[in-house]
Amino acid sequence: MNLTAALPTLAFLGIGLMGKPMAMRLLHAGYPLTAWNRTRSKAEALVPLNARIAADPADAVRHADIVITMLEAGPIVGEVLDQAMAGLRAGSLVVDMSSTHQSEAQAFHAKLAAHGVSFIDAPVSGGVLGAEAGTLAIMAGGSAADFRRVEAVLAAMGRPTLVGPAGCGQVAKLCNQLIVGGTLSIVAEALLLAQAGGADPAAVRTAIRGGFAESRILEVHGQRMLDRNFMPGGQVKSQTKDLENVLIAAATAGVTLPVTELVTQHYRSILEQVPNADQSAALLALERINAGKRLGEGPDRLP
16 A cells, blocks of 8 residues: 555745755655745755655645745735735635734635635744754644644644634734743743842752743743843744734734733844844843843854
8 A cells, every 4th residue: 555645736836944944854754845936046955855846836836735834924925825825725724834914814814714724823933943843832723623633744844723713823922922921031031130139140040940930931931041142943034923923912802912012122122233143032121221230151052
């Protein structure tokens, strides 16, 4: 029996920092996959894994059962879907794993439905390391039937969860980024307070780990702050964009999020100076408003 023949045929649009390792996970899992990227050379890096490289989005999706997009922002997703429309087959399924506005995801859903194409928005969390390891948190918005169609494909890249109808994946991603941004800022405050109060901030971090304050952010980004290592994983510009989107969603939903408003202001304050720095640069935003206070003695490592 040919197991590959039983697998859905995939198209992957957007072979960037996140898209490349995600597509690689799918290829390693045995899925037949056609890749497209605006800069063709990035997609060609997948040829040794038996990916087919398409000349344009319409060519990429022509024979695909499932189309995955992983692009920079909603307007770009819209442009690429418009370019792909001529090749999309009725009955196929588009899964957008980019971070967009909820309203954009809902618009994509409506537009594709008019052409007989299903849609799921499935943004991710976990960064490049999670993409490489296949451990991404995948938050899916769509119908239960469509989710069942794509669940095994998504599981090759991480842990998928259906959180509601189309557009709700983006809401879940915003909730994730709200918690990430807020926790980064609180960890920065805790470490700076420890040092300013005369304690060893590294020892304080060790002391509180394992208690209720423990988190992946305290573990990974707390150490980054102590080392003043702001070389990017997630970036200040991405975190700022996500927080801005949280505030838009909050306004749409009619709720006020005062902590998120404050955290967003902190990220805005360093956006022009260090847009490509790691999101742990929340520490730098905090130090800007605490003149003369600085965590550690080492130099900053910045992109």
